[in-house]
Amino acid sequence: MNWYAAVAWADGLDYGGYGDWRLPTVIDSGPSGCDGGYYDYGGFGGTDCGYNVDTSGSELAYIWYDILGNTAFCDTSGSCPQSGWGLTSTSADGVDILNLQPNYYWSGTQYALLTDSAWIFSAGLGHQNYYPKRDDMYVWAVRSGDVAASVPEPATLLLLAAGLLGMQRDWRRRCG
Numbered sequence: 001m002n003w004y005a006a007v008a009w010a011d012g013l014d015y016g017g018y019g020d021w022r023l024p025t026v027i028d029s030g031p032s033g034c035d036g037g038y039y040d041y042g043g044f045g046g047t048d049c050g051y052n053v054d055t056s057g058s059e060l061a062y063i064w065y066d067i068l069g070n071t072a073f074c075d076t077s078g079s080c081p082q083s084g085w086g087l088t089s090t091s092a093d094g095v096d097i098l099n100l101q102p103n104y105y106w107s108g109t110q111y112a113l114l115t116d117s118a119w120i121f122s123a124g125l126g127h128q129n130y131y132p133k134r135d136d137m138y139v140w141a142v143r144s145g146d147v148a149a150s151v152p153e154p155a156t157l158l159l160l161a162a163g164l165l166g167m168q169r170d171w172r173r174r175c176g
Contacts, residue, residue, distance in 0.1 A: 001172065003118045003133035006106045010141045015164070021141040023108030026119040026128070027057035048119075052076050053128045059142060060105055060121035061128055067092045072126030087123050099165035104137045139168045 001009065006023060013021040029048050047053060051072035055062040064070050068089045074080035087102040102124025111117040111130035120137055121128045131137070141164050 001136055001139060001168070003106050003135075003137070006137070006139045007108060009139060009168075010108070013141055013164075015141075018143060020143055022143070023106055024059035024063075024121075024140065024142050026059075026107045026109040026121075028109060028112045028119070029057070049129050050074075051125070051127050058107070058119075058121065058128055060107060060123075060140070061126075064121070064123060064126060068097075070126060086125070097161055097165075098163075099169060100161075101138055101165070101169075104131070105140050106137045136172070138165070140165065 010021050010023050013019070015021065026048065048057060051074040052065075053061050055065050064087075065072075068091070070087055070089055071082060071084045073082070073085045075082040087100065090097045090100045100123055102122075104120045104122050107119040107121065109119045110133075111119060114130065116133055117130040118133050119128065120131045123138075140161060
């Protein structure tokens with residue numbers, strides 16, 4: 001779904017007794033963090049844009065790299081492809097995230113320099129960039145805070161994420 005529909009869907013989501021769902025965030029540091037175009041694959045580490053981005057500034061990158069332990073297509077020096085790259089792990093603490101696709105996912109953060117674009121993250125390549133909001137991407141809803149403290153089973157959030165990804169996939173099939 002496009003970015004506008006994705007934001008509306010996450011904002012309206014009421015699941016598991018919670019209504020404060022949203023799209024993941026990206027901290028946009030401005031032109032110095034991503035100074036290429038839509039298809040800039042030149043960033044290889046430590047910035048907003050490209051491969052191996054700073055995971056403290058991107059919730060999806062944090063999940064993909066730090067929690068799931070996946071490896072980007074390119075290493076931090078720009079050598080591509082690196083060994084073991086891609087969506088090789090969809091499991092954290094022994095719990096599988098079902099229906100996580102090796103595709104691009106929307107963030108809820110608009111790109112600062114182009115208001116018709118928003119940040120995306122590739123769960124297949126470990127790549128982050130911005131893209132026009134009118135295009136279709138996958139969606140992953142998240143909540144703020146320590147979810148484990150409010151949910152008795154660690155598997156509950158991962159099952160919810162899998163269910164939401166499945167719902168989004170089914171919606172795309174029905175709506176084109």
